[in-house]
Amino acid sequence: MKVEIISIGDELLIGQTVNTNASWLGETLSKAGSEIIKTVAISDKKEEIISSLNHVYEETECVIITGGLGPTKDDITKYTLAEYFGSTLENDPHTLSKIEAFFSQRKRPMLASNYKQAELPTDCTILENDYGTAAGMWFEKNNKIYISLPGVPYEMQGIMTEQAIPKLKERFKLKSMYYKTALTQGIGESFLAEKIAKWENQVYKEGFSLAYLPSSGIVKLRITSAHGSDDTEKINDLFKALEMQIPNHFFGYDRDTLPQIIGQQLIDKKLTIGTVESCTAGMLASQISSIPGASAYYEGALLTYSYNIKSSLANVPESLIIEHGAVSEPVAKAMAENGRKILDVDICISTTGIAGPGGGTETKPVGMVWIAIATKSGTTSKMMQFSKHRERNIKMTVLTALNLLRLALNN
Amino acid sequence: MKVEIISIGDELLIGQTVNTNASWLGETLSKAGSEIIKTVAISDKKEEIISSLNHVYEETECVIITGGLGPTKDDITKYTLAEYFGSTLENDPHTLSKIEAFFSQRKRPMLASNYKQAELPTDCTILENDYGTAAGMWFEKNNKIYISLPGVPYEMQGIMTEQAIPKLKERFKLKSMYYKTALTQGIGESFLAEKIAKWENQVYKEGFSLAYLPSSGIVKLRITSAHGSDDTEKINDLFKALEMQIPNHFFGYDRDTLPQIIGQQLIDKKLTIGTVESCTAGMLASQISSIPGASAYYEGALLTYSYNIKSSLANVPESLIIEHGAVSEPVAKAMAENGRKILDVDICISTTGIAGPGGGTETKPVGMVWIAIATKSGTTSKMMQFSKHRERNIKMTVLTALNLLRLALNN
Numbered sequence: 001m002k003v004e005i006i007s008i009g010d011e012l013l014i015g016q017t018v019n020t021n022a023s024w025l026g027e028t029l030s031k032a033g034s035e036i037i038k039t040v041a042i043s044d045k046k047e048e049i050i051s052s053l054n055h056v057y058e059e060t061e062c063v064i065i066t067g068g069l070g071p072t073k074d075d076i077t078k079y080t081l082a083e084y085f086g087s088t089l090e091n092d093p094h095t096l097s098k099i100e101a102f103f104s105q106r107k108r109p110m111l112a113s114n115y116k117q118a119e120l121p122t123d124c125t126i127l128e129n130d131y132g133t134a135a136g137m138w139f140e141k142n143n144k145i146y147i148s149l150p151g152v153p154y155e156m157q158g159i160m161t162e163q164a165i166p167k168l169k170e171r172f173k174l175k176s177m178y179y180k181t182a183l184t185q186g187i188g189e190s191f192l193a194e195k196i197a198k199w200e201n202q203v204y205k206e207g208f209s210l211a212y213l214p215s216s217g218i219v220k221l222r223i224t225s226a227h228g229s230d231d232t233e234k235i236n237d238l239f240k241a242l243e244m245q246i247p248n249h250f251f252g253y254d255r256d257t258l259p260q261i262i263g264q265q266l267i268d269k270k271l272t273i274g275t276v277e278s279c280t281a282g283m284l285a286s287q288i289s290s291i292p293g294a295s296a297y298y299e300g301a302l303l304t305y306s307y308n309i310k311s312s313l314a315n316v317p318e319s320l321i322i323e324h325g326a327v328s329e330p331v332a333k334a335m336a337e338n339g340r341k342i343l344d345v346d347i348c349i350s351t352t353g354i355a356g357p358g359g360g361t362e363t364k365p366v367g368m369v370w371i372a373i374a375t376k377s378g379t380t381s382k383m384m385q386f387s388k389h390r391e392r393n394i395k396m397t398v399l400t401a402l403n404l405l406r407l408a409l410n411n
Numbered sequence: 412m413k414v415e416i417i418s419i420g421d422e423l424l425i426g427q428t429v430n431t432n433a434s435w436l437g438e439t440l441s442k443a444g445s446e447i448i449k450t451v452a453i454s455d456k457k458e459e460i461i462s463s464l465n466h467v468y469e470e471t472e473c474v475i476i477t478g479g480l481g482p483t484k485d486d487i488t489k490y491t492l493a494e495y496f497g498s499t500l501e502n503d504p505h506t507l508s509k510i511e512a513f514f515s516q517r518k519r520p521m522l523a524s525n526y527k528q529a530e531l532p533t534d535c536t537i538l539e540n541d542y543g544t545a546a547g548m549w550f551e552k553n554n555k556i557y558i559s560l561p562g563v564p565y566e567m568q569g570i571m572t573e574q575a576i577p578k579l580k581e582r583f584k585l586k587s588m589y590y591k592t593a594l595t596q597g598i599g600e601s602f603l604a605e606k607i608a609k610w611e612n613q614v615y616k617e618g619f620s621l622a623y624l625p626s627s628g629i630v631k632l633r634i635t636s637a638h639g640s641d642d643t644e645k646i647n648d649l650f651k652a653l654e655m656q657i658p659n660h661f662f663g664y665d666r667d668t669l670p671q672i673i674g675q676q677l678i679d680k681k682l683t684i685g686t687v688e689s690c691t692a693g694m695l696a697s698q699i700s701s702i703p704g705a706s707a708y709y710e711g712a713l714l715t716y717s718y719n720i721k722s723s724l725a726n727v728p729e730s731l732i733i734e735h736g737a738v739s740e741p742v743a744k745a746m747a748e749n750g751r752k753i754l755d756v757d758i759c760i761s762t763t764g765i766a767g768p769g770g771g772t773e774t775k776p777v778g779m780v781w782i783a784i785a786t787k788s789g790t791t792s793k794m795m796q797f798s799k800h801r802e803r804n805i806k807m808t809v810l811t812a813l814n815l816l817r818l819a820l821n822n
Contacts, residue, residue: 014437014438026424037454039424281701286697304711305709
């Protein structure tokens, strides 16, 4: 299935919004076995929308159009498409009842503009929106399918995943490419490449392709097979070999996340956890508790940002802070050990560091972080030296702490 | 000057790379006074490049092409453009000497493929690349300018800023557009539109355009003037009127953020702050403390996820939880008031809610959240009913709490 994507919105052209919808659609549809041949972004003007529809390639089988379905005056996609496909608008009772439910659930009154959102072209198939008020639309014309979706990412993704893709798969009998992606933490792309050079050759020898996908703190390794899921077993074997080679860094596959993996380990081992955070200031806790059902193992945290609170809440002796500094191994260990008692948990993890941009010294530069983990069998700690960038330092500390936690739970 | 952007690269189509080049170019060129009428992403195939060049609009005056200029086999843009414009390739001695200097400075050997990068079309103006080895090219044909640039963002940005834009400004006598964007929280797009309908008409009457840019919890309102910064004052006046009309929702302009604005208010008023969080589990704290210098006002937090810790750490009487439930006004108020004392801060904000997907009941459905703010002059609280989606509920709670905090600090 050959696909074109048309994204509508001035905000995309003037660079106010990065077009993440196009990349999400690109990834999702390629994985589903289709080929994206072009993506276009245009302004929310009727003549531009019509011109872009007129310029769709002959060979294109499916056109995905995002944006311009909201309730305000600048949202003209629905009206333009209705005109383009020679269709009239009529109130759709089912859509109306969904919109009414949407507002009543939020205890908010419905406006005239929201009622108008239930007016839909008569000759399209309506794709229900369970996440907002703008329904998706599926038109068929000239041997092509045209799917119009709202531009709000999670609404677009919801309609696409739950309704449009299953319908497309049915229609085109798509044969998916097969991908599997291994996730690593705490090792840079080039070091990883050097470490696994032999393994990489093996991947190529078996006829697969390999991509390194680096982001802050995490490098993903994706193996692709052009033969679909027939190669699943071979690829699994390759990844098993990789797991053995880099156990400290490998943590999961595909959409796995460290909080999820840690959560499962905690549930399996019936352990509870808490955090005592300084430089990460709650981001570690919010990651651990981001998983549905986290209340089974996550108890709570002390965020001890100031010196005073390190002493008054986490019982870190003032003398220890004066002697070693707040960013030091003894303070990190005291935070974790005391937190374990105060929060009454099996495992407590602490972070203390200089996030920056200010606060660094010669011996303790910006980006220095101590992490400690207290368990019933003792306390371990680790020092990391990150960069000069506050946001990145906090994020890297959280990822490193989660990976250390994973390793501690494995042992 | 009307501009089209053509981005070349399979990685854009399959969503492996988000097209930030298009958004950077969009922002930079609109600010420089040109109008982006379309952006296209295509694969690195010769026939696709030629087809996209053939489909450039009649009225387009400048086409910016990024990507496909590297030294590897899949980089075919230069050869395709030379063919398209009927030009031959010749070694350019100045470019060659720059490439040689690039490698000798990095003490790396030059490969045959790097020598080939100095071979450039004879009838283009070369745009020097001070950041890498792929030169930019400036062609003129059919009354249009075609600029080809490497896809590596900082190389593309360097050539564009230092060479292409000055040349374009000279040619087209560009007059910059002027934008200003107001930021609102806590009101949906359609309610906002209804509330400010008269104001919106006034914006149009003055000859400006207005765009609503909604995202989770925040709606941005952008006014654009085609006459450049001459209209700054008029637009400021319009926005002042808007501020007066929606004081509970308007919180800033352009790149302002709620944590930043709150941080500045706290510094100005010499106040300290802490949080007691249940459903947001640290995300509120991490937002407040995300600003450099937050240690001037941010003291710390209690994350009281479990009932036990609500009682043991935040001193919420167990009887209060049993009587009213953990998600209730009395518990939210007790959390904020007790937290204010325990953390020894001027202001304490609490959150307690049912993030979901589990844990909802008929009277307390998923998405119900209580927020309380305790100050020396008393405690206020507010109930919100959000959606069924855990991640979104947490994010919306954080945004709402930050906006309530902003309002409390204003009074």
